[in-house]
Each structure stands twice: as structure tokens, then as C-alpha cells.
Amino acid sequence: MKMKKFFSLFVMILVLLLAACAPAGEVAVSQNGIEIIDPWVRAAAIKEDMGEEMAGGGAVTGAFMQIRNTTDRADVLLSASSEVAAEVQIHETSMQGGVMSMAEVSGVEIPAAGMAELKPGGYHIMLIGLTQELKAGDTVTLVLTFENAGEITVQVPVSMP
Template identity: 45%
Template sequence: MKRSLLKTLSISILSLGFCGSLMAQDVSKTVTTNAIKIENAYTRATAPGQQVAGGFMKIENKGAASDQLVSASSPSAGEVQLHEMAMDGNVMKMRQVKDIAVPPNGAVELKPGGYHLMFMNLKGPFAAGQTVPVKLKFAKAGEVEVKLPVNAMGAMHDKH
């Protein structure tokens, strides 16, 4: 009886561990759809009342034709814009762009100080440990859904 109970308990614990690892993978370490592969997606926690946040990731195009990220949306924000940080003379400025090119058999990184998603009019704070669902729309590949893990405020990710 004790062995049977111990065996059942052990199987249950192993099953829960397996389910937990599957759920952790769902938090978008990598998402691949058609020719587009999204890796290392994340955002950062926000302060109460903060109305904007950045979104970052690597977008890989495994196809033979170029593609463009043309828009993004999220139920967590009133609007999601595509942005670029660029030098204007001696001043770093942020500006909205109409699309972000993804070269054939190549990649583009959305990272601090470069291209990124800009979540505007947040519907609530982004808290560390949560995920932010985002729908990316590509000119050729169509829509790709990804969940951005929320890192702690000020946390860096993959040397960015």
C-alpha cells in the first residue's frame, strides 16, 4: 500500500514538473510560424502610472524573400507602435517608423537603442513575472502571436 501510494505520488510530481516545463515554453522563448521565427522576446516591468513600455526580440526570416513587420497590437495597450532610436546629429532621437524590414535568410533585432515596439497608453502596469500578449503583423508572413515575458525594471536581457 505504501509503495503504491509512493509510486502514485512520484508519478504525479513528475507529471506536474513536465506540465510546468511545457507552460514555461509557452512564454515565448521561441515562436516559429511560416518563414518567421521570433526569439528572446521580452519587455520590462513598469512603474505605477507609467503609460509607455518597450518590447524587444529577435526576428528571423527563414524565407528566400524579404518581409516587413508592418504593425503590432496588444490587449495590454491602447496602441503598439514600431519605433527606432537613431542619431540626429549629436542627439539620439526616437521616432515612429512605418515598418521594419526583415531581410531574406536574415534577422533584425528589436533592442534598446535601436528598433523596438512601443506600447502606448498601457491598460495597467507590466509586472515582473507576467506576460504581455502581442500580435505581430508581417507583410508576407501574416500574423504571428507571441507572449513577451515581463522582466524586472532595469533588467537587461541577453546582453542588451
């Protein structure tokens, strides 16, 4: 009786542990061994009083996601593109002398059987020169180019931070 109770407690803990290890996010795309998990783009307005020049070149936003590499060799996110932005760059945010700044990087490595996280304050995909307003509930098509996995197209929901 006592032993059975102990065993059921053990099973319960095991189930809890396994649940904790499972990926929390939702896989949006799985292709060539790469999984794109929980992608989102930050909503962004294009102010009309910016004028035509600013509306084309001034509005920016960021795209964020987790990238899982299920293969046994490292891959690199090299670039991205989207029809809603004139230019798309991969950026890394860092603190320099107490000031937050960001710079373009040549790529983000996703380790073999590992993950990379693109999140506010870290690596992110920068959409520069938005061609349209991005409202929560919209969907943006993003094409990601990986060194090994090639091009992966992902539909990214727009949301407020």
C-alpha cells in the first residue's frame, strides 16, 4: 500500500518533469531540419505627417522567434526578406557604456541539435522602411535564408509587445 503510493508520486513527478522539458512554443514551420517557433512581429504605425520620404524610409520594426535546429550540424541564419519592408537586416542589441545600441550582424548561428532565440534586447530581424502599417492581427510573410536549410518562408503574426 505504502509502496504503491510512493510509486504513483514518482510517476507524477516524472510526468511533470517531462512536461517541463517539452518545447513551450508552437512550431510555425518545420523545414529541412529547422523549426521556427512562436514568431511575431511588433506592430508599427506609419505616421502620415512624416511625409512620403519618411513613410518609406523611417518606419522600422522588429521580428522575433525561436529557431530550433534538429540536425546534427550547425546552421546559420544568413538573411531575411519581406514584402512589407524596403530592407531587412539581422541585428544584435547590446549595451555599450550603459546605452542600448544595435548593429547588423553577418548571421545568427543555430547550434547542432540546439536553439537560437531572437528576442527584444538580443538578436532580432529588423524590418526597415515599412511599406505599410502593421496592426495587431495582421500577418507578415518573412523569407529566412539559412546556410544549410536554404530558404524558409514563415507567416508571422503581428502583435503588440
